Amino acid sequence: MLLIKNINIYSPTSLGKKDILICYDKILYISEDIKIPENFPDCKTIDGSNFTALPGIVDLHVHIAGAGGEGGFSSRTPEMTLSNLTLNGITTCVGLLGTDGSTRSMGNLLAKANSLDEEGITTYIWTGSYQIPTRTLTSSARGDIIFVDKIIGIGEIAISDHRGSHPSDYDLIHLASEARVGGLISGKCGITHIHIGDGRSMIDPLKHLVESSEIPLYNILPTHINRNSKLFKECIDYCKLGGYVDITTGIRPNGDDVVDPTTSYRALLDEGCNIENITMSSDSGGSMPIFNESGKLEDLTIGLPSTNLEVFRDLVRDGMSIDKAIIPLTSNPSKLLKLLDKGHIKEGFSADIMLLDKDYNLHTLISRGKIMVENYKAVVKGKFEA
Structure with missing residues (x-):
C-alpha cells in the first residue's frame, strides 16, 4: 500500500489538495485527510506537499x-x-x-x-x-x-x-x-x-x-x-x-x-x-x-x-x-483508445501517477501502484539496463 499525503491533484481537472491511497495497482481512496490505523499492514507514505499529481x-x-x-x-x-x-x-x-x-x-x-x-x-x-x-x-x-x-x-x-x-x-x-x-x-x-x-x-x-x-x-x-x-x-x-x-x-x-x-x-x-x-x-x-x-x-x-x-x-x-x-x-x-481505467486520477482507476515538482519536472512516477522513478532517478530498470 502507498499513501500520498497533502498533494495538489489534477485528475486532469483540479481536485485541490488531497490524499491518495493506493492498494496494489489501483487508486483505492481520495480524500482530504486519510489516516492509517495503528497496527495496519505496512504502508509507505509520501509527503506530496511540494508536488503536483497528474495522471x-x-x-x-x-x-x-x-x-x-x-x-x-x-x-x-x-x-x-x-x-x-x-x-x-x-x-x-x-x-x-x-x-x-x-x-x-x-x-x-x-x-x-x-x-x-x-x-x-x-x-x-x-x-x-x-x-x-x-x-x-x-x-x-x-x-x-x-x-x-x-x-x-x-x-x-x-x-x-x-x-x-x-x-x-x-x-x-x-x-x-x-x-x-x-x-x-x-x-x-x-x-x-x-x-x-x-x-x-x-x-x-x-x-x-x-x-x-x-x-x-x-x-x-x-x-x-x-x-x-x-x-x-x-x-x-x-x-x-x-x-x-x-x-x-x-x-x-x-x-x-x-x-x-x-x-x-x-x-x-x-x-x-x-x-x-x-x-x-x-x-x-x-x-x-x-x-x-x-x-x-x-x-x-x-x-x-x-x-x-x-x-x-x-x-x-x-x-x-x-x-x-x-x-x-x-x-x-x-x-x-477505450482504456477505461487510464488517463485519470480517480478511485478504482489504475494507479498511474506522476509527481511533478514546482518546475514541472518529474520527481516520482508510480505505474500500476509501483514506484518506478523516485527523486528523479529510475529505481526500477529493465532486465538488461545498466
Whole structure:
C-alpha cells in the first residue's frame, strides 16, 4: 500500500489538495485527510506537499521495438528501454512498426510489448506498418484485433509518403472497415492510425475515406499533422468538422516549415476544435529522417519520449492551465483508445501517477501502484539496463 499525503491533484481537472491511497495497482481512496490505523499492514507514505499529481502519460505512438532504416542497416534505431519511458512520465504506451515491416516483425513488436508489461508499465500495440497489405500475426488485421489481447487497432498506415505503398481509396476504406469490425467484436477501439507524410496529396486519401465510407470519425486517427504548415491548415479544417487528430511532440522546428506542437495545440483550440478530439504522442524510438526536394536523405535523428513533458511544460509556462495542457497526453488518448481505467486520477482507476515538482519536472512516477522513478532517478530498470 502507498499513501500520498497533502498533494495538489489534477485528475486532469483540479481536485485541490488531497490524499491518495493506493492498494496494489489501483487508486483505492481520495480524500482530504486519510489516516492509517495503528497496527495496519505496512504502508509507505509520501509527503506530496511540494508536488503536483497528474495522471501518467498515455503515449499512443511509440516505436518500442525500434524503427528506421532509411539510411541503411546501421540506421535502424534500437529498442526502447523501460527507463526511457518511465523517466519521461509514460505509464501506458502503444507500440508500432513504421517504415520497416520487413526486418521488423509483428512478433518482435508483441514480444517487446509483453517485456515492458512484465517490467511494470502497461502496453498495447497497433498491427501493421506503413505498407498495405499490412503486416499481421494472424490471417488478417481484423483477426489480430479480435484474437490478440494487446492489439487494439491498425497502424501506422502511411499516406502521402514516398515510403508508403500509396494505398488506393478502396484499400484504405477496406482496412478501416476491418479495424472497426475487429474493434466492435472485441470491445476495443478499432482505430486505423494513419501516418501523414509530406506528399502533395496531403490528407486527400483521408478525406476520401471519410466521404466515401460509413466509418465513424472516432475510428480514424491521423498523426504527424504538424509536419508542415500547409498540411496543418488542412488538418485544422478536418478537426473542425469533427475529426480526431494527433500532434507529434517530437516534431520541432529547426529552420524549416514544421509547426511547433505547442503552437499547433493552441491553434486548434483557437479555431474552435473540440479539445476532446486532440491527442499528442511522441513518435519516440522512431527515425526522424530529413529528405531534400529530390528525395535524398540528408540527415536522420531519433524521436525522444522526453518531448511529451517538454511540450506540457512549455504550454504551462506560456500561461495555459495545467488541466488543459495535460488532457491531450492523458484523458483524451485513454478515452479514444477505450482504456477505461487510464488517463485519470480517480478511485478504482489504475494507479498511474506522476509527481511533478514546482518546475514541472518529474520527481516520482508510480505505474500500476509501483514506484518506478523516485527523486528523479529510475529505481526500477529493465532486465538488461545498466
